[in-house]
Amino acid sequence: MSKSIQSRQIHVRPEPQTNCCDCPVRASALFSAIPDCDLDFTQTHRETQLVAPAKSNLFFEGDQPQRVYTIFSGWMILYQTLISGRRQILRFGLPGDFIGFQRNGNGDVVYSAEALTEATLCAFPVPRLMELMGKQREVVQQLFHLEMRDMNICQHHLLGAGRKTAEEKVAFLLLELFYRSRMQIPEVAGDAMTVDFPLTQDDIADAVGLSKIHVNRVLRNLVKQNLISCERRRLTVIDEVKLTEIAEFDPGILTTQPLFNNMARSVFGSAP
Amino acid sequence: MSKSIQSRQIHVRPEPQTNCCDCPVRASALFSAIPDCDLDFTQTHRETQLVAPAKSNLFFEGDQPQRVYTIFSGWMILYQTLISGRRQILRFGLPGDFIGFQRNGNGDVVYSAEALTEATLCAFPVPRLMELMGKQREVVQQLFHLEMRDMNICQHHLLGAGRKTAEEKVAFLLLELFYRSRMQIPEVAGDAMTVDFPLTQDDIADAVGLSKIHVNRVLRNLVKQNLISCERRRLTVIDEVKLTEIAEFDPGILTTQPLFNNMARSVFGSAP
DNA sequence: CGATGTCTTGACCCCCATCAATCAGAGTGG
DNA sequence: CCACTCTGATTGATGGGGGTCAAGACATCG
Numbered sequence: 093m094s095k096s097i098q099s100r101q102i103h104v105r106p107e108p109q110t111n112c113c114d115c116p117v118r119a120s121a122l123f124s125a126i127p128d129c130d131l132d133f134t135q136t137h138r139e140t141q142l143v144a145p146a147k148s149n150l151f152f153e154g155d156q157p158q159r160v161y162t163i164f165s166g167w168m169i170l171y172q173t174l175i176s177g178r179r180q181i182l183r184f185g186l187p188g189d190f191i192g193f194q195r196n197g198n199g200d201v202v203y204s205a206e207a208l209t210e211a212t213l214c215a216f217p218v219p220r221l222m223e224l225m226g227k228q229r230e231v232v233q234q235l236f237h238l239e240m241r242d243m244n245i246c247q248h249h250l251l252g253a254g255r256k257t258a259e260e261k262v263a264f265l266l267l268e269l270f271y272r273s274r275m276q277i278p279e280v281a282g283d284a285m286t287v288d289f290p291l292t293q294d295d296i297a298d299a300v301g302l303s304k305i306h307v308n309r310v311l312r313n314l315v316k317q318n319l320i321s322c323e324r325r326r327l328t329v330i331d332e333v334k335l336t337e338i339a340e341f342d343p344g345i346l347t348t349q350p351l352f353n354n355m356a357r358s359v360f361g362s363a364p
Numbered sequence: 365m366s367k368s369i370q371s372r373q374i375h376v377r378p379e380p381q382t383n384c385c386d387c388p389v390r391a392s393a394l395f396s397a398i399p400d401c402d403l404d405f406t407q408t409h410r411e412t413q414l415v416a417p418a419k420s421n422l423f424f425e426g427d428q429p430q431r432v433y434t435i436f437s438g439w440m441i442l443y444q445t446l447i448s449g450r451r452q453i454l455r456f457g458l459p460g461d462f463i464g465f466q467r468n469g470n471g472d473v474v475y476s477a478e479a480l481t482e483a484t485l486c487a488f489p490v491p492r493l494m495e496l497m498g499k500q501r502e503v504v505q506q507l508f509h510l511e512m513r514d515m516n517i518c519q520h521h522l523l524g525a526g527r528k529t530a531e532e533k534v535a536f537l538l539l540e541l542f543y544r545s546r547m548q549i550p551e552v553a554g555d556a557m558t559v560d561f562p563l564t565q566d567d568i569a570d571a572v573g574l575s576k577i578h579v580n581r582v583l584r585n586l587v588k589q590n591l592i593s594c595e596r597r598r599l600t601v602i603d604e605v606k607l608t609e610i611a612e613f614d615p616g617i618l619t620t621q622p623l624f625n626n627m628a629r630s631v632f633g634s635a636p
Numbered sequence: 637c638g639a640t641g642t643c644t645t646g647a648c649c650c651c652c653a654t655c656a657a658t659c660a661g662a663g664t665g666g
Numbered sequence: 667c668c669a670c671t672c673t674g675a676t677t678g679a680t681g682g683g684g685g686t687c688a689a690g691a692c693a694t695c696g
């Protein structure tokens with residue numbers, strides 16, 4: 093059931109020339125677990141690379157795209173809308189994230205995906221992903237890791253949506269995105285306190301389930317308390333400790349499971 | 365980080381005698397995709413069967429249980445709590461559900477699990493599950509299905525928590541559990557409008573993020589509108605259409621993905 | 637330079653949380 | 667059989683957190 097609000101059109105320009113596996117964020121990408129020597133295989137299975145302009149929709153809830161996507165660069169939002177038009181952002185897609193895999197009983201994708209900034213993506217035909225999963229156990233592992241991390245984040249947002257105050261919700265979201273931003277290029281930005289932050293206050297509102305007016309008040313209040321500062325598309329965390337305390341934020345939810353990793357390693361070998 | 369509120373102790377009595385694979389809900393269980401002839405293998409890998417008394421906790425957020433569990437009978441709640449003690453139910457575990465697999469970066473389970481009614485569970489050591497996943501592709505498929513369905517449900521609750529009114533949230537939860545209850549024994553109860561419903565109004569409140577007082581008012585209101593009726597541990601849906609409309613509920617989120625199924629089938633063979 | 641999108645602030649008020657009291661049913665023990 | 671207890675359901679009164687409406691400030695961009 094596609095939603096009625098589809099004012100923004102899909103604009104994606106295929107650029108099959110570029111090598112889609114030159115991913116700057118291999119560390120967190122779907123195929124990061126694959127030894128370099130096996131990458132030939134994945135390369136033969138890559139499809140087109142896409143560039144999604146800012147504000148374009150990659151797909152809408154209810155579509156049945158034949159591909160899944162890995163984000164190389166840019167930020168995306170994954171959201172659902174009610175008939176009334178009210179939007180809820182389910183999670184944010186940052187480089188390395190894998191989207192479009194999750195379907196419902198009809199094979200529909202269950203959320204819409206919109207590029208917040210210009211974003212580059214690598215598209216993979218679903219059957220080829222399945223083939224990969226059959227041949228390379230690491231893909232299965234990595235897929236589980238990504239899905240579980242997203243599930244963790246989703247559950248924590250649910251906890252917040254139901255049981256936190258406005259300030260706590262906003263603080264949590266800021267910290268989540270702050271950490272995820274930094275984790276992308278650990279060697280350069282591992283301890284920088286300022287990150288790029290392309291969200292509007294409207295986006296924040298739709299992510300935490302508040303009105304944009306109230307988000308504004310909360311943000312101004314956090315600034316007044318000298319916990320953060322934010323000016324055009326940049327976010328600075330000033331008092332990380334206090335903010336973490338307010339949000340009850342645990343960075344552990346953003347990492348994958350060494351337990352699973354270790355246990356899996358003993359069973360899953362390399363590709364046959 | 366274990367929460368401070370641990371007033372309820374863990375009480376599980378192992379009953380290794382019983383065959384844990386006599387699951388009455390094979391249709392939705394983890395190992396449902398495995399052909400009967402291969403069940404010998406899974407049986408050799410089963411561990412103890414547990415009985416969790418009503419109100420006992422199977423594990424707490426922050427624990428590192430060495431096993432994962434499949435629910436055979438009974439209802440469980442999976443929840444997180446804030447330091448203030450406020451509880452948010454993330455999802456409900458019904459027979460066939462698989463719990464304890466999802467971990468964070470430290471290998472901790474990310475939610476607490478409590479039996480709402482007396483529940484029987486089959487415990488599987490994690491390494492053996494991994495072994496199974498390596499040998500039987502259907503286990504991997506089924507695991508993805510279960511995880512994705514849970515993710516769907518979680519996301520829809522997030523949508524509701526952020527953007528729905530109290531009445532819409534409650535209606536959604538009732539329908540979700542109504543359908544899931546009926547799906548368990550399709551041949552007998554496929555079209556019954558009354559199901560067992562062991563939740564207290566307190567539980568509903570913690571699931572949808574409202575106060576129990578307000579949940580009570582909303583329920584009484586739904587009854588007054590002649591949409592449902594509920595008396596001690598039983599729920600009857602009177603006007604399914606109207607209720608579905610209010611909740612914007614889509615039963616499709618509860619089923620697994622035929623798309624994934626079909627695509628997977630062409631690649632994954634039977635066990636080697 | 638309008639035009640559009642985003643941020644900011646104020647005024648008003650409603651949905652729902654909180655507090656408090658009562659009631660019904662299920663055990664439980666004598 | 668009947669007090670006693672405990673959990674859960676119910677209803678009323680009150681107030682606050684945050685939604686909604688409106689208007690203005692500010693920035694960016696064709």
